[in-house]
Amino acid sequence: MENQAQQILVAGPAWVGDMVMAQSLFMTLKQRPHQVEIDVLAPAWSNPILARMPEVRETINLPVSHGELGLFRRFKLGKLLRAKQYDQSIITPRSFKSALVPFFAQAKKRTGYRGEMRYGVLNDIHHLDKNILKQTVQRYVALGLEHESAQAPDIPYPKLSIDQENLKRLLAEFNLNTDNPVVALLPGAEYGEAKRWPIEYYAELANKLSEQGLQVWILGSQKDYDAARIISKGNKAINMCGKTQLEDSIDLLSVCQGAVTNDSGLMHIAAAVGIPLVAIYGSSTPAYTPPLTDKATIKYLGLKCSPCFKRVCPLGHTNCLKNIAVKDIFKSIELILN
Numbered sequence: 001m002e003n004q005a006q007q008i009l010v011a012g013p014a015w016v017g018d019m020v021m022a023q024s025l026f027m028t029l030k031q032r033p034h035q036v037e038i039d040v041l042a043p044a045w046s047n048p049i050l051a052r053m054p055e056v057r058e059t060i061n062l063p064v065s066h067g068e069l070g071l072f073r074r075f076k077l078g079k080l081l082r083a084k085q086y087d088q089s090i091i092t093p094r095s096f097k098s099a100l101v102p103f104f105a106q107a108k109k110r111t112g113y114r115g116e117m118r119y120g121v122l123n124d125i126h127h128l129d130k131n132i133l134k135q136t137v138q139r140y141v142a143l144g145l146e147h148e149s150a151q152a153p154d155i156p157y158p159k160l161s162i163d164q165e166n167l168k169r170l171l172a173e174f175n176l177n178t179d180n181p182v183v184a185l186l187p188g189a190e191y192g193e194a195k196r197w198p199i200e201y202y203a204e205l206a207n208k209l210s211e212q213g214l215q216v217w218i219l220g221s222q223k224d225y226d227a228a229r230i231i232s233k234g235n236k237a238i239n240m241c242g243k244t245q246l247e248d249s250i251d252l253l254s255v256c257q258g259a260v261t262n263d264s265g266l267m268h269i270a271a272a273v274g275i276p277l278v279a280i281y282g283s284s285t286p287a288y289t290p291p292l293t294d295k296a297t298i299k300y301l302g303l304k305c306s307p308c309f310k311r312v313c314p315l316g317h318t319n320c321l322k323n324i325a326v327k328d329i330f331k332s333i334e335l336i337l338n
Helices: 017-030 042-048 071-086 097-104 135-144 164-173 198-210 222-232 246-254 267-270 328-335
Strands: 006-011 037-043 055-063 088-090 109-113 123-125 182-186 215-216 258-262 277-280 296-299
Touching: 006 017, 006 071, 017 037, 017 042, 017 135, 017 267, 037 042, 042 055, 042 246, 071 097, 071 135, 071 258, 088 097, 097 109, 097 135, 109 135, 109 164, 182 198, 182 267, 198 215, 215 222, 246 267, 258 267, 258 328, 267 277, 277 328, 296 328
Parallel strands: 006 037, 006 088, 037 055, 088 109, 109 123, 182 215, 182 258, 258 277, 277 296
Antiparallel strands: none
């Protein structure tokens, strides 16, 4: 029995970027001196991301929508998972409901931070010292340590695997090639407009890049399609927003020579496939959710009102983004490509 792998259930976060950062936790768990098997409890949309993480054995879809309690469904799923006999569950969100499935699954050790009266559903409660664990990823990784530490943990950078066959299919389907350098533009940010560099700035940048003979690929969801249509007007930028799936973005970004991105889920994906990127921050801050890579150029003004972490600028001007000039972003891309 001593050589039996430790069974761990991780209740994952609810945002794309956070799920990518959670791979650092999975990597940390795999560094334990004994063998571990990791299952991840997560929304169905995260399946394509988790499938690209070799540390994850199985994804268990959470049968409730974001913000929904769904008590009976959580109980039903937890009861079903009892057969797996989890030795530990690590709950990354700090909500009460996020700890219910591991509790109903009767995981022996249920680890998480204090929050929303979780006494009872958690039996391994950690104190969150925000002065030590300043970054989201540090907070995830710290939960995976077998003993609490008084200092911030080392962070292994996420590394998503690439599906070469899917990449070949995409290049053929969209009539793409990589003969000339490719710069990806990632103009979306699900959280809100206070994290989005102005569309007209992206359009001006796309024009400048096209004039230099560079290929421009615009990636994002269906929600980003109209913005990407504006960005690609009058130049040769290729708008793939809404035409590709999340896993397709992983593969397409892997062959780009650089990316310009807001603080978004795709920013973290770009970092996790190892390409150089220029990351633009508005209402958020790189001190809290930095791209986990050594190849990032950060553009953040740090105004007196920053970071506000609001979806919409409370002052109505969004100067934290508007005052980041196109010429500065273009120069950063030039430095990357050279």
